[in-house]
Amino acid sequence: MYTFVLPESSRLQEVSAEVSLEELQSQPLQEMIDQMFAIARGERGDTEKRVMVGLAAPQVGIQKRIIFVDTGVDIDRKNLGHLEVFINPILLKKSSAVVLGREGCFSVDPCLCGIVPRSEIVVVQALDRNGKSHTREFSGMTARIFQHEIDHLEGIRFPDRVGPDGVLHWVKEDEYPEYRKNWQQWKVLCSWSDWCAMKSGKSSV
Numbered sequence: 001m002y003t004f005v006l007p008e009s010s011r012l013q014e015v016s017a018e019v020s021l022e023e024l025q026s027q028p029l030q031e032m033i034d035q036m037f038a039i040a041r042g043e044r045g046d047t048e049k050r051v052m053v054g055l056a057a058p059q060v061g062i063q064k065r066i067i068f069v070d071t072g073v074d075i076d077r078k079n080l081g082h083l084e085v086f087i088n089p090i091l092l093k094k095s096s097a098v099v100l101g102r103e104g105c106f107s108v109d110p111c112l113c114g115i116v117p118r119s120e121i122v123v124v125q126a127l128d129r130n131g132k133s134h135t136r137e138f139s140g141m142t143a144r145i146f147q148h149e150i151d152h153l154e155g156i157r158f159p160d161r162v163g164p165d166g167v168l169h170w171v172k173e174d175e176y177p178e179y180r181k182n183w184q185q186w187k188v189l190c191s192w193s194d195w196c197a198m199k200s201g202k203s204s205v
């Protein structure tokens with residue numbers, strides 16, 4: 001079974017490889033997809049806790065361009081839609097309209113969140129697990145998840161998008177319900193230099 005790569009691992013900063021059609025149709029790759037589905041679903045039991053609405057293969061040590069996105073989740077993550085797999089996803093279009101929203105990531109630190117600028121609407125082209133190409137438009141929370149997960153395939157994590165002039169928050173697990181309501185006024189900040197230290201594995205935070 002695959003497990004999460006430690007946040008300080010430099011593997012999370014690598015660019016992942018495309019999946020060929022031949023590889024996609026192979027049994028090992030299909031089994032890999034099933035196992036990643038199981039990992040992503042495994043975190044979805046308790047909606048009072050953090051809910052996994054997306055997963056990228058490099059998060060579990062697979063350096064391939066495969067992501068899982070909940071295409072029906074709402075902004076409060078109370079109503080979950082359903083997880084779908086997208087192979088070799090590319091953003092064909094990104095709206096110039098950008099929105100600020102909160103994000104966290106299992107591959108950063110469970111307690112680090114941030115306010116991340118993302119395009120409001122994206123057009124995604126990807127293969128399904130049978131190798132068929134689809135092009136679909138997503139907006140709001142779902143567009144945000146796609147941008148977050150596709151970034152993982154490029155070795156980019158959400159604090160990198162926040163940047164040195166942005167806002168990173170520390171949020172304890174039991175504070176999540178409150179954070180969902182008050183994230184815009186959250187006072188417990190993480191500095192940019194702390195993130196850089198965490199990223200390079202030099203911090204014990």
Ligand SMILES: [Zn+2]
Nearest residue numbers: 104105106107
């Ligand atoms: Zn992530």
